[in-house]
Amino acid sequence: MTSDVSGRRVASPSRRRFVTGLAAGGVATGAGLWHLPASASAGRANIPTVLTGTQFDLSIDASPVNFTGRTRPAVTVNGSLPAPVLRWREGDTVTLRVANRLPVESSVHWHGILLPANMDGVPGLSFDGIHPGETFTYRFDIRQSGTYWYHSHSLFQEQAGLYGAIVIDPREPAPYSFDREHVVLLSDWTDLAPASLFRRMKKMAGYDNFHKRTVGDFFDDVSRDGLAATLADRGQWGRMRMTPTDLSDINANTYTYLLNGNAPSGNWTGLFRRGEKVLLRFINGSAMTYFDVRIPGLKMTVVAADGQYIHPVTVDDFRIAVAETFDVIVEPSGQDAYAIFAQDMGRTGYARGTLAVREGLEAPLPVQDPRPILTMDDMGHGGMDHAGMKHGAKGMEGGCGANMGMNGAGHDGMAGMDHGGGMQSHPASERGNPLIDMQTMSPTPKLDDPGIGLRDNGRTVLTYGAMRSLFDDPDGREPERTLELHLTGHMEKFAWSFDGLKFMDAEPLRLNYGERMRIVLVNDTMMTHPIHLHGMWSDVENESGEFHLRKHTVDMPPGTKRSYRVRADALGRWAYHCHLLYHMEAGMMREVRVEERA
């Protein structure tokens, strides 16, 4: 049985008022401040339904949609894109009957949810998928609360529309108060069949980059930086055969960015009343797009990341990696309308919506930020950059970490350098590997770095360093061992892997049930990768190696080396992958197998 939230609400109004009262200084003022989630109100074009309770019937089907002026087929749940918001309660056992009405196999994965492996929804690891015409029943206990999402784990169905929000109401009141809440689900839509988009990436990976540096840019740079510096810069990139404007593989040239399933022109509107505290549950349900989000005129207080409470941190702007969720509280007042502006990381387009006191209002959109250009420093070549520039061409090539050459001389050079002070070493499987076009030289955690395109912009920007779990390390043990994995790839071939080995060529990573271990990731590519481990938390460590931030998806910008603790308390076979859908499909994935100690 499913029902609309307008019929029954999960959290009782009295409890909400109660929490509101607490925020107002210990006096329970409560006067009907609880309102329906905006998504439950009627009268707009595309509003995902909210389903609540413990029994859910979901039907996966193909439905026509139109975001661009062309009607195209999408994969929908109960006829909706995004899929309905699922509202669960911590402590409940939920039953979800998922019927597949597609002519091909399908699946639903509950992203970030702790559950038995056979409920995780990854065909080939946790179950056999849901065959056409079949209904699969998922049933599991809800052991957590917060904002999460769900999506298909079958080929490219997620890109085609099979994604939706999960909101789990906590058993105990949240450590913050709010009067109203809205889910803000960001995503990317393409009119292309996603499988043909993948094939296009294999044919010409740089297809969408219409911001490569031109002859005109060369002369601009010469007049700004001088001829020698410009030639040196072009030389470095040229020797690496790379393009510093490659920020994302697929951008607005292909995608239309959606907010709650609305194109920018659709102007999704979330209502508020003056003086209210509004909780916005941001979810990045994109296949390939990082968004930089701000609401001009409003400070945003981030209170949860990936569903888990953090010490509140107030920012003007945050970057949300694919698959991450952030809960933010805003207190709109003084304006009737505020723009929610989510520009893609490459500054090629945006998703937008409006917070307003009534329907039909718009706030002016801010000017898109300047398009960033990657530097050698961004890719962890900073230390070598200057040294390299003073040496001969050979030294520079090594210095840039480009995996080079017909003769492999570069690798020998690298091998020698690996043992140098502070120099990053690389796994043997990367050496001489044709599927690796770059290796980082001196990566760092960069936890306090706002990221490419967000530095020094005069705004306070969220960083991993600024977010800190509200709780202590729930496990408390020091990791018994460390596993280092490198994120690797080849831009031109659009080949992606861990340690230079694709999923199908690699053995599973084996974890012992109950152990506390550490994963260290090193990004050997120029792209940013959101790395997601199913079934268990990824407890990001600070630069001193201490428990810092509980996540289900860890963002890995270029040039970073980040570590996190994993408590292997979930027996079974789990997917572990880059959450850029096309990277995963290209092979940037591993099976993590948690087994009992022999």
Next chain:
Amino acid sequence: MNATRSLLACALSLALAPAWAQDHSHHQMPPAEPATKPAHDHAAMDHATVDHAAMDHAAMDHAAMEHGAQAPPVDHAAMGHGSSGHEPREPIPPLTDADRAAAFPELAHGMHHAPERNSFVMFDRLEAVDVDHGSGQAWEAQAWFGSDLNRLWLRSEGEREHGRTEAADLEVLYGRSVSPWWDVVAGVKHDFKPGDSREWAAFGVQGLAPYKFEFSATAYVGESGATAATVEAEYEVLLTNRLILQPRVEIEAFGKDDPARGLGSGLSTAEAGLRLRYEFTRRFAPYVGVAWERAYGGTADHRRVEGESVEDTRLVAGVRLWF
């Protein structure tokens, strides 16, 4: 009523948010007892033990949230290191057979991923040539089918003048990536023209040289000891991101004289082209350009004998497309 509520509210807030208060409560937990309730199980905390000092801290934290300032620094001494033992604070659940069955279900098939094999077909040049007294056409195409590392390559080049095919060849090659930027190729080349058709065995390298030059070099061994070599390089100059100038050079050499085809040994011909294309889409780009060719050595001699010019400059117009 309100007062009771507020009190309860305070207690709850203590149980929930402030790190300091949490640390405090941890100190009260016997670390040697793994069976203690999970640290984040707030409901388990004894609210009655909360003292006023802790309440102050709670209030502080609350204020911090209201103003959005950074919360006070973590007491690292109280974190993680406190329980350095091997027992987790939150006990690892013992496993049941049901857990084991749920963890490793029997599966009928492995994971499906996107296909490993892909393809690419590109007509780099498909052009009309302004030749003396009439019209001509020329093409250069290449295609690959296969994986990231192992590919079947097809390459073809040719030209027609006055409705007659002057030269045409097709190469069928196996290519293997030997480094990030270089493939070695081996296979056969079939010359349809000039002269009678003939076969070559082909060996070469192709790839992207530093500074992003597209480069290929191929050696050929033909019937009765014939040998040949071709080197080709292309570059792209971005005037804008759609208006692209493509310089291209190609050099051919032969090991033996071949009078029937008008070829001399040694360096035979050098071609240089400059084509300016406009990418209406990535896949479709019309262009105009100029192509220069010069014959050398024996080949030049043959042309002189035939009354042909040794050097030729032509205007070209065509389209570049791929799928």
